[in-house]
Amino acid sequence: MPRTLTENFVEQFRLCKVTEDETVGIIAELGQKDEYVEAAVAAARQLGASVLVLHASSLSNPMLPPYVGDGREVPALLAAAGECDIVIDVTVGGLIHSDVRTRITGNGKRMLFVAEPNDVLERLMSGKLLRANVEAGGRVLKAGSTLHVTSAAGTDLTADISGEDLPITHQWGYVDEPGRWDHWPSGFVACFPRDRTAEGQIVLQPGDALIPWQRYVRDQVTVKVEKGFITEISGGGDAHLLNDYFESWKDDEVWALSHMGWGLLPAARWSAFDVYDPRTLYGQELRSTAGNFMWSTGSNRFADRETPAHLDVPMRGCTVEIDGVAVVRDGKLVEG
Template sequence: MPKTLTENFVDQFRLCDVKPTETVGVIAELGQKQEYVDAAVAAARQLGAGALVLHASSLSSPMLPPYTPDGREVAPLLAAAGECDFVVDVTVGGLIHSDVRTRITGNGKRMLFVAEPNDVLERLMGSTDLRASVEAGGDRLRAGSTLHVTSAAGTDLTADIAGEDLPITHQWGYVDEPGRWDHWPSGFVACFPNDRTAEGRIVLQPGDALIPWQRYVQSPVTIEVEKGFIAKVSGDGADARILNDYFEAWNDSEVWALSHMGWGLLPQARWSAFDVYEPRSLYGQELRSTAGNFMWSTGSNRFAGRETPAHLDVPMGGCTVSIDDHVVVRDGELVEE
């Protein structure tokens, strides 16, 4: 029998090691996702923890310009969140690329973003086995020097990942360590290659995904990459035209930059989610996490000093992902270690 949203929050908070001595802060937008706020508060109380709800009028970024952030609510929100031990983000768009997130985790607080429907949260709950797979992928990235991605469709992309300080994102869906951020659900590993080093070609095929548009690619698209930036988007179908229109709308060269790259590791995540569910009810974590996908993104990259609300995640199927001479994904299938 499916669990209620509160029951799933209780299970998740246990994974996040919420203790009776702690205070849980819930960041939300006024009038949005109230059922998540209620479930988070109820779960905290069931575990004996305190709960504090922090409502802002709006924190989510629009998908198209014009966009001028209003930061007047950020300082008091951060002051209150700083008194909490564990912060749950249930805003509509998430604080993933916001300095709100980095300032909370930078002060040693655990932070979790939650956006998916209840049954997705339950079906894709994290585990210690998933965590081990994600950490192994991170170790492989950290030890490598070149990330190379190819596909039968014509993708041939390389990026420099050398260096002990390579920024790596490990997402296994829960946070039980100080200063850690994660997204429930999740199951992937990604890195931010050394800036302006990505070179080559990405060829999107029908069935690849465009997030946060929450839809599948319908027609082939060829994307030429030079010095870490998209130099050209071409194709005979509507997708190439739409992508060009989106990038051009911002009138900002940084939206054309490549950001993070990695692959999915969550076996129970299904590629069909955008057709099974109402797409706009999803945040897209299932597609990001499908085992064996190659995912790359555009725009925002705090490690390179690029802050822009224009950001696409593009999970692709059928790719081969190699780190130096070691293949981690072959033709869209995970290679077992």
């Protein structure tokens, strides 16, 4: 029998090692996702933890310009969140690419973003095995010098991932150590290649995904990349829409490539956008599907590039190689 949202939060908080001597902070937007706030509060209380709910009028970035947020609520939000041991982000768009996240985790606090429907949260709840697989992928990236992605459709992209200081994102869906951020549910590893080093082309096929548009690609799109920036998008209707989206921001930074990686969560299904109302989803299931290659555009805090425009693009059927050794072959994880 399916668990309630509160029951799932209790289980998740246990994974996050929430204890009775801790304070849980919940960041939410006024009038949005109230059921998540109530469930998180109830779960924290069941575990004996204290709870602080922080409501702001609006913190989510828009999907199209102009961006009108002035950030005046952020200092007060940070001051209050700084008194908490773990912060739960249930805002609509998430604080993933914001200064709020960076400063909370930079002070050693744990931070968890929650956005998906309850049954998705339950079905994709992870554990130690997934964490081990994500960490193993991170070690491969850390030891590598060149990421090379190809596909039968014509994708041929390389990027420099050399150096001990390579920024790597490990997402296994819970936060159980100081300074950690994650997104429940999750199951992928990604890196931020050296800025302006990505070269080649990406060929999207029908059935690949566009997030946060929350839909599948409908026709073939060819994306040319030079020195880490998209220089040309060609094809049919989806190419026109992508060009229109990027041009609407009137900002060169939105054309940049950001993080790249692959999915590792076997329970995640590619069909999610058709099974559910896609606007109820944040898209995390598509990002985490085992064997997908995901690349993104726009924001990259490691390159001091901040922009509200950000797309994640999970793709099927790709081969991902690190220094010539495949970790994903034709959309399937390579064992060992």
